[in-house]
Amino acid sequence: MAENQRPTNILDSLGEEIVRIVTPVSICMFMVVILVSVLSSDTSSSASFSTMATMAYTEASSDSSWDKFVGALLNSLVFVAVVTVVTFVLVLLFYLRCTRFLKFYMGFSSFLVLMFMGGQIAVFLLQDFSIPIDCVTFLVVLFNFAVVGVLAVFMSKMAIFVTQGYLVVIGMLVAYWFTLLPEWTTWALLVAMSLYDLAAVLLPVGPLRILVELAISRDEDIPALVYEARPVTHDDSGLNGRVVQRRVWRDRRNDISNSGDDSNISTNSVLVGNESENHRINSSLNVSESHEISDSNSNFGQHNVTSLVRAEEGQVVDINSELVVPLLQQRINVPCIAQEENVATVENLVLEGIGLASSGAIKLGLGDFIFYSVLVGRAAMYDFMTVYACYLAIVAGLGITLVLLAVYQKALPALPVSVLLGVLFYFLTRFLLEAFVVGCSLNLLMF
Amino acid sequence: MDMEASQTNSENPNPNPNPNPSPTPIRNANSISSSSPVWPTIDGPLGLSEEDSMNYARRFYKFGFLLLPLLWAVNCFYFWPVLRHSRSFPRIYHYVVRSAIGFTVFTTLLSSWALTFSIGGTHLFGPVWDQLVMYNLADKLGLTNWS
Numbered sequence: 001m002a003e004n005q006r007p008t009n010i011l012d013s014l015g016e017e018i019v020r021i022v023t024p025v026s027i028c029m030f031m032v033v034i035l036v037s038v039l040s041s042d043t044s045s046s047a048s049f050s051t052m053a054t055m056a057y058t059e060a061s062s063d064s065s066w067d068k069f070v071g072a073l074l075n076s077l078v079f080v081a082v083v084t085v086v087t088f089v090l091v092l093l094f095y096l097r098c099t100r101f102l103k104f105y106m107g108f109s110s111f112l113v114l115m116f117m118g119g120q121i122a123v124f125l126l127q128d129f130s131i132p133i134d135c136v137t138f139l140v141v142l143f144n145f146a147v148v149g150v151l152a153v154f155m156s157k158m159a160i161f162v163t164q165g166y167l168v169v170i171g172m173l174v175a176y177w178f179t180l181l182p183e184w185t186t187w188a189l190l191v192a193m194s195l196y197d198l199a200a201v202l203l204p205v206g207p208l209r210i211l212v213e214l215a216i217s218r219d220e221d222i223p224a225l226v227y228e229a230r231p232v233t234h235d236d237s238g239l240n241g242r243v244v245q246r247r248v249w250r251d252r253r254n255d256i257s258n259s260g261d262d263s264n265i266s267t268n269s270v271l272v273g274n275e276s277e278n279h280r281i282n283s284s285l286n287v288s289e290s291h292e293i294s295d296s297n298s299n300f301g302q303h304n305v306t307s308l309v310r311a312e313e314g315q316v317v318d319i320n321s322e323l324v325v326p327l328l329q330q331r332i333n334v335p336c337i338a339q340e341e342n343v344a345t346v347e348n349l350v351l352e353g354i355g356l357a358s359s360g361a362i363k364l365g366l367g368d369f370i371f372y373s374v375l376v377g378r379a380a381m382y383d384f385m386t387v388y389a390c391y392l393a394i395v396a397g398l399g400i401t402l403v404l405l406a407v408y409q410k411a412l413p414a415l416p417v418s419v420l421l422g423v424l425f426y427f428l429t430r431f432l433l434e435a436f437v438v439g440c441s442l443n444l445l446m447f
Numbered sequence: 448m449d450m451e452a453s454q455t456n457s458e459n460p461n462p463n464p465n466p467n468p469s470p471t472p473i474r475n476a477n478s479i480s481s482s483s484p485v486w487p488t489i490d491g492p493l494g495l496s497e498e499d500s501m502n503y504a505r506r507f508y509k510f511g512f513l514l515l516p517l518l519w520a521v522n523c524f525y526f527w528p529v530l531r532h533s534r535s536f537p538r539i540y541h542y543v544v545r546s547a548i549g550f551t552v553f554t555t556l557l558s559s560w561a562l563t564f565s566i567g568g569t570h571l572f573g574p575v576w577d578q579l580v581m582y583n584l585a586d587k588l589g590l591t592n593w594s
Contacts, residue, residue: 123585132565134579137557144517151518157499159525160490231493 013232018402020229021362022395024168025372029394031172032373033380033387036179039124040381072184076192083196087207094214094223102223103154110153110170110225115146117173153225160230167227171366175373179381186378190419193371197415212411225366362402368414375422385437386429393425394418487536489527497536500526504542511549516557519550 063071093102119142126133152158152166181189200206215222372394379386397418405412440446488494495503507522523530526543533540569576577583 120590123581123590127582127585130582132568133561133581134564135581135584136579137561137564138581140514140557144515147515148517148521157495157503159488159521160493162521162524 016232017229017362018399020232021227021364021402022398024164024227024229025364025369025398026391026395028168028171028175028369029373029376029391031168032175032179032377035121035172035176036377036380039121039128068184069188072182072188075185076188079189080192080196083193084200084207087200087211090223091207091211091214094211099223106223106225107150107154110166111146111150113170113173114149114166115142117177118142118145118169121173121176164227164230167225167366168369170225171227171369171373175370175377178370178374179377183378183381186374187423190371190375191423194413194415194419197367197413201411201413208413209411227364227366227369229362229364364414368418371415371419372422375419375426379422379426382426382430383434385434386426389425389429389433390422393421397421487529487539488525490525494525497539500529500536500539504529504539504546508542508546508549511546516550516553519546519553522546523550 090102122138122142125131126138148162149166149169152163153170178189179186197208200208203209211222375394376387376390379390395418397420398414401412401414401417404417437446486492486494487497487500494500504522504526507518507525511519511522523543523546526536526539529536529539529543530547533544563571564576564579567576572579
């Protein structure tokens with residue numbers, strides 16, 4: 001007799017979720033484009049910028065194209081190799097349950113990014129605009145900014161808006177840093193990272209897949225910096241007098257029939273968690289069970305992957321751990337069928353299992369933010385025409401990935417489709433479209 | 448435990464506080480009234496329960512004294528419903544309002560100093576100004592060389 005309240009419109013809820021993930025990505029890209037165009041390279045060309053990513057080969061503008069190409073390939077291979085190794089180390093640590101170390105590491109690297117990279121970019125801006133701030137004020141403000149950022153990333157229950165804002169800022173800072181790499185290296189790196197992401201998530205031996213399967217089996221959060229969109233709630237969900245637990249995976253102990261979903265679990269997937277439904281179901285299970293799981297969630301906090309440790313004046317920047325999370329994560333809606341369940345609620349769950357009536361959160365890894373923004377930032381270094389083209393390509397790729405996710409209910413890598421489309425569109429725009437548009441405009445044909 | 452936390456609120460919108468909810472969410476929709484908030488945090492049901500809020504508010508307040516006025520500001524932002532409906536959460540209100548006062552005082556002091564510095568310039572401070580301003584200092588310390 002009980003009737004479930006369906007969401008008003010599937011388009012509304014699905015569209016709302018997509019908007020909530022595309023908006024921060026767009027904001028991050030926009031900020032990076034602004035930074036790139038404002039701080040346009042008076043910083044000398046790549047000569048003085050030697051990092052791990054340019055270890056194999058430092059591009060000089062006098063080299064021939066073939067040399068640059070080979071050098072860029074070498075650089076990107078080295079980088080991908082380092083990232084793979086570091087990811088495996090991370091998986092190992094996660095397996096050995098070194099959660100405190102991982103959390104500490106995450107906080108430490110966020111602090112480094114916010115304090116040092118944020119500080120440097122702020123100093124650049126101050127210099128460019130000649131803003132007369134004294135060092136005391138600057139240091140206090142920067143210190144505040146960095147510490148609150150670390151807390152936002154560290155603590156699982158900070159204000160959602162603050163956490164999301166800081167994640168976007170961290171993505172922006174790291175992406176700006178990446179745009180300082182030499183050009184050929186950047187493009188080779190982007191393509192290499194998207195291929196790596198594809199392999200690491202879909203192959204059974206891939207580290208990201210292993211990581212997610214571990215996380216699922218233990219019902220914990222994945223240790224990485226992950227942007228979590230605010231879940232779309234229906235009218236009824238806020239009125240239960242209970243705190244909605246932001247659980248990663250459903251409680252699968254009472255599963256009876258979820259064979260279909262089991263096989264779909266792997267690392268990269270868009271997580272569409274259903275908090276309110278989760279909670280309604282879980283409340284019919286042991287209270288202590290869900291409480292303990294929420295404890296483990298809050299202990300784990302959120303996650304880290306990027307860390308940039310600056311060595312001394314030796315001009316060597318070392319990326320300690322790369323972004324494990326070029327992932328979209330999907331909360332698997334495992335239909336939980338406990339004894340006292342009402343059929344109607346189960347039906348609601350099954351609907352959500354398909355991802356239609358979902359009221360959950362989509363998680364997007366910070367690595368995705370960073371590489372999208374690097375692509376757009378590098379396009380901005382050429383012209384704004386390429387920026388528009390690449391932005392559209394990336395958003396289209398993201399949409400395609402989300403759709404594929406809903407179709408396959410499987411972890412999918414978020415980088416390949418968007419980045420490869422973006423690279424394709426960049427080169428097409430640069431070499432074909434620009435000639436056409438400029439020619440037309442010069443001849444007053446179209447502008 | 449989280450389920451019982453909301454019982455301490457002045458108005459409990461859920462007529463079924465037991466752990467076995469009926470699967471009719473619609474019924475709850477009619478029983479809420481808008482006079483007092485259920486949730487002390489700005490995130491609403493995604494945020495903290497009242498005891499957790501108490502701990503967080505107190506910790507934010509105390510840590511803010513370590514030269515972290517932004518933490519006080521975050522405290523006020525996060526517990527904005529508490530500031531608006533002060534009577535519902537008296538204990539949390541105590542900390543949040545002090546955070547707000549601390550933030551305002553600190554910001555006034557800091558901005559007055561910063562404005563004095565930037566507007567005063569060399570004719571107020573003399574040559575020390577050039578040594579204190581950030582961009583010169585960064586040049587001197589070599590902070591602007593990208594590593």
